[in-house]
Amino acid sequence: xxxTRPGDERRRAILQRALNVATLDxxxxxxxxxxxxxxxxxxxxxxxxxxxxxxxxxxxVAAATHVFQERVLGVAERADxxxxxxxxxxxxxxxxxxxxxxxxxxxxxAPEFDDRDGPVRDAIAEVAHTSDRILRKQIRLAQRLGxxxxxxxADQLIFEIHAAVLxxxxxxxxxxxxxxxxxxxxxxxxxxxxxxxxxx
Amino acid sequence: xxxTRPGDERRRAILQRALNVATLDxxxxxxxxxxxxxxxxxxxxxxxxxxxxxxxxxxxVAAATHVFQERVLGVAERADxxxxxxxxxxxxxxxxxxxxxxxxxxxxxAPEFDDRDGPVRDAIAEVAHTSDRILRKQIRLAQRLGxxxxxxxADQLIFEIHAAVLxxxxxxxxxxxxxxxxxxxxxxxxxxxxxxxxxx
DNA sequence: CCTAGAAGCGTACGATCGTACTTGTCAATG
DNA sequence: CATTGACAAGTACGATCGTACGCTTCTAGG
Numbered sequence: 001x002x003x004t005r006p007g008d009e010r011r012r013a014i015l016q017r018a019l020n021v022a023t024l025d026x027x028x029x030x031x032x033x034x035x036x037x038x039x040x041x042x043x044x045x046x047x048x049x050x051x052x053x054x055x056x057x058x059x060x061v062a063a064a065t066h067v068f069q070e071r072v073l074g075v076a077e078r079a080d081x082x083x084x085x086x087x088x089x090x091x092x093x094x095x096x097x098x099x100x101x102x103x104x105x106x107x108x109x110a111p112e113f114d115d116r117d118g119p120v121r122d123a124i125a126e127v128a129h130t131s132d133r134i135l136r137k138q139i140r141l142a143q144r145l146g147x148x149x150x151x152x153x154a155d156q157l158i159f160e161i162h163a164a165v166l167x168x169x170x171x172x173x174x175x176x177x178x179x180x181x182x183x184x185x186x187x188x189x190x191x192x193x194x195x196x197x198x199x200x
Numbered sequence: 201x202x203x204t205r206p207g208d209e210r211r212r213a214i215l216q217r218a219l220n221v222a223t224l225d226x227x228x229x230x231x232x233x234x235x236x237x238x239x240x241x242x243x244x245x246x247x248x249x250x251x252x253x254x255x256x257x258x259x260x261v262a263a264a265t266h267v268f269q270e271r272v273l274g275v276a277e278r279a280d281x282x283x284x285x286x287x288x289x290x291x292x293x294x295x296x297x298x299x300x301x302x303x304x305x306x307x308x309x310a311p312e313f314d315d316r317d318g319p320v321r322d323a324i325a326e327v328a329h330t331s332d333r334i335l336r337k338q339i340r341l342a343q344r345l346g347x348x349x350x351x352x353x354a355d356q357l358i359f360e361i362h363a364a365v366l367x368x369x370x371x372x373x374x375x376x377x378x379x380x381x382x383x384x385x386x387x388x389x390x391x392x393x394x395x396x397x398x399x400x
Numbered sequence: 401c402c403t404a405g406a407a408g409c410g411t412a413c414g415a416t417c418g419t420a421c422t423t424g425t426c427a428a429t430g
Numbered sequence: 431c432a433t434t435g436a437c438a439a440g441t442a443c444g445a446t447c448g449t450a451c452g453c454t455t456c457t458a459g460g
Binding site: 024028029102103107108109110113125129155159162164166167171174175179183184186187194 | 224225226228229301302303307308309310311312313314315324325328329332355356359360362363364366367370371373374375379380383384386387394
């Protein structure tokens, strides 16, 4: 068995383009025909590699998840546990917002699927739950290390961190605010500073 | 001239349904045929009243803007200028998130159009700019009234308020968090408390 | 009473959608 | 060398999309 089958390169190229198209136009905005035309191949060629459209959507979400884990969770892992890791997560998360042409993939497709059922919605929500879990773990750790106050409401802190990231993507894209990322960083770091234990 | 032409009632019914569909499936997810079927009328009937699809989209955004102004800006106007008005704006804004079946209309359609050009995108962005202006005005007013500190960065405060609202809709819809609205209210009110002048 | 215009429906058109087939072409394996 | 299977292209199908046009019905204004 070769390390890469001949179709793998094509698949990667298709998924790469599909990730950008999905971030721009949504997962429903993706079309087998348009995708094939953009990549200079036939519509049935795309279909042969991915099967149905929902299969393609699921693979796109999986690919986006992989990118997110690499560019956010992976990068932040280099920082020390606890508060430094939390700050690194926030910074990497905001850096990730420029990964695709349309900004953040999950910010773009979440509103599209948040009121539906099915495996695509589940796959999208799973990423959100995963990042929540990781943030919660690091908050708990930071509390145990004395870097955050014991009475900090972890869920509230997670809520506000994620809010800043979401708004960063929103302000950057819809409102063309170049300072959106800086404001998000400031909001998060200020919030973390405030969550530190009272000096005694 | 009668107060209402005969087609007006139909138009309202169509727009009412279209607002919900757009919030669920996006402005591109709207279809003349589906809309007509749901309302028990003919496809050409809808087309005759609204013209092209883009015309319909523009009227939907206009209708959503009207609802937003009524349910958020209008409600908050009853509160006193300055800090009370700011708190009322936030509360009304969060209450408004349940207006349509899919939650917040603008949260649903903004990611869809934020990377495009054209009148629809402009109409969506205009609402965001308007609400920003109103928040800024009330922040300035609150500063002049001594309710907020003079060194408060208005744009940063606006950023964080809007972030909480956005995250409220996100957490409520995608993550099914029933406490999302309460967390957003807490985040905003805490943030406003922190922006008050230092006691002397 | 007559008439102009709006409302609404039916039909038709070309385009594009997702999906299911078939065909031809290589490369790797026995 | 023969053969199998993956890959890619081609073709076809029914459904649905947005839009255009024509017809009937109703109503308001002269």
